[in-house]
Structure formats: structure tokens, C-alpha cells
Amino acid sequence: MPTQLGIAMDTRIKIFHRYSCKGGGKFKLNKGELKLLLQRELTDFLSCQQDPQLVDETMKDLDANKDKEVDFNEFVVMVAALTVACNDYFVEQLKKKGK
Amino acid sequence: MPTQLGIAMDTRIKIFHRYSCKGGGKFKLNKGELKLLLQRELTDFLSCQQDPQLVDETMKDLDANKDKEVDFNEFVVMVAALTVACNDYFVEQLKKKGK
Structure with missing residues (x-):
């Protein structure tokens, strides 16, 4: 039976390919695909972001090569970076509650 | 409504804390906690591993500080490293099928 962690890893792979296969390089996200993925899959994390340059900046930050x-x-x-940021917030809240 | 990617990120945080809170440093995994996590949450990925030194070696590899x-x-x-390895395998299979 798949474990929760296995399912979470599998989800990341499926989501990436759901958007990367839309056009251009099948195994890479172009700017349009990245924009769609951010808008649809990271709404909770990006809802406070009103920066119109967000997609450009994210692309520039991520595109290491x-x-x-x-x-x-x-x-x-x-x-991974977003998950670490969420965990930091979670731990901070736990510490505030004295847990 | 949480997105699939949001749920996957949340799962990683919850799983880590489920094991890290068992004893010692509440926000860190000691060797026993890491062993439990590997055995219970990464069974699919580690089932082919028969190495008795696996936990020791994983701890040494991960413990950057x-x-x-x-x-x-x-x-x-x-x-992240395991997910990249799984994705490499997935892409290789897709390419073999000519997709």
C-alpha cells in the first residue's frame, strides 16, 4: 500500500508533468506553464502576492541553468523552499503556544 | 480549498513532526525516529534495500550540520532527492514508450 509520503512525492511528479506537457519542451515548464501552475496549485501560498512581476521573478530565480x-x-x-517556509511558520506557532 | 500541491507539502510537515516529537529534540529526528520514519513511510522506496547500515548511512548523509x-x-x-530519482525513472519509462 502506498504511504502518505509516497503519495505526496507522486503528487509533485504528476502536477509538474500535468503542466509541463502542455507545449514546448515536454519535460520542462515554460513561462506560461509556470504561471498556470503557480495560479492553480499554489493559490494558498501566493494569495497575498499582488506583484505583477511574480512569474518573471520566479522564473528567473528558479531557472538555474x-x-x-x-x-x-x-x-x-x-x-522544498516553500515547504521549509511553511514549516518555519508552523514551528513558530507551536513554540508560541508553548508546545 | 487546499490544492493537491498544498496538501502534499502539508503531508511532509506533518509526517516529519509525527516522528520528531517522539523523544529528544522535539523538532529534530534522532536515529531511532529516522529509522521508524524510513521503515514506515518509505517502504516502497526502500523495500529493495537490505543494507543493515542504511539508517546509519542515511543519518550521516543527511546530517549536514x-x-x-x-x-x-x-x-x-x-x-527532494528521492522525488528527483523517481521522476527520472518516470521520464525514462515515458521516453521508452515514445510518449
């Missing part, structure tokens, strides 16, 4: 596309490894780095 | 415990950032690096 400067090919104007985001590959899976670069995408995983983004999700 | 050498404090004999694995913190959340170190844990996220492990899950």
Missing part, C-alpha cells in the same frame, strides 16, 4: 524553462529539479527546489 | 540529528531542512533535502 538559464534556459528560460524550469526543469523538474528546479521545480523541486521551489517546492 | 553534524549534530547527530536530522532537522526539517535536512529531511526536505532527502525527500
Whole structure:
């Protein structure tokens, strides 16, 4: 039976490919695909963001090899960084409650 | 409504804390906690591993700051590396099928 962690890892792979296969390089996200993914899959985390340059900036930050596309490894780095930020917030709240 | 990616990120945080709170540093995994987490949550990925040194070696690999415990950032690096390995396999299979 798949474990919760296995399902969570599988979800990341499926979501990346759901958007990367829309056009251009099948295994990479172009700017349009990244924009769709951010809008649809990271709404909770980005709802406070009103920056019109967000997609451009995220693309620039993630595109480590400067090919104007985001590959899976670069995408995983983004999700890892967001998860660490969420965990920091979670731990801070727990500590405030004295747990 | 939470997105699939949001749920996947949340799952990682919950799983880490489910094991890290068992004893010792509440926000870090000691060797026993890491062993439990690997055995219970990564069975699919580790089922082919028969190495009795696996926990020791994983702890050594992950414990970047050498404090004999694995913190959340170190844990996220492990899950990211496993996810990239799974994705590489997935892409290879897709390419074999000519998709």
C-alpha cells in the first residue's frame, strides 16, 4: 500500500508533468506553464502576492541553468523552499503556544 | 480549498513532526525516529534495500550540520532527492514508450 509520503512525492511528479506537457519542451515548464501552475496549485501560498512581476521573478530565480524553462529539479527546489517556509511558520506557532 | 500541491507539502510537515516529537529534540529526528520514519513511510522506496547500515548511512548523509540529528531542512533535502530519482525513472519509462 502506498504511504502518505509516497503519495505526496507522486503528487509533485504528476502536477509538474500535468503542466509541463502542455507545449514546448515536454519535460520542462515554460513561462506560461509556470504561471498556470503557480495560479492553480499554489493559490494558498501566493494569495497575498499582488506583484505583477511574480512569474518573471520566479522564473528567473528558479531557472538555474538559464534556459528560460524550469526543469523538474528546479521545480523541486521551489517546492522544498516553500515547504521549509511553511514549516518555519508552523514551528513558530507551536513554540508560541508553548508546545 | 487546499490544492493537491498544498496538501502534499502539508503531508511532509506533518509526517516529519509525527516522528520528531517522539523523544529528544522535539523538532529534530534522532536515529531511532529516522529509522521508524524510513521503515514506515518509505517502504516502497526502500523495500529493495537490505543494507543493515542504511539508517546509519542515511543519518550521516543527511546530517549536514553534524549534530547527530536530522532537522526539517535536512529531511526536505532527502525527500527532494528521492522525488528527483523517481521522476527520472518516470521520464525514462515515458521516453521508452515514445510518449
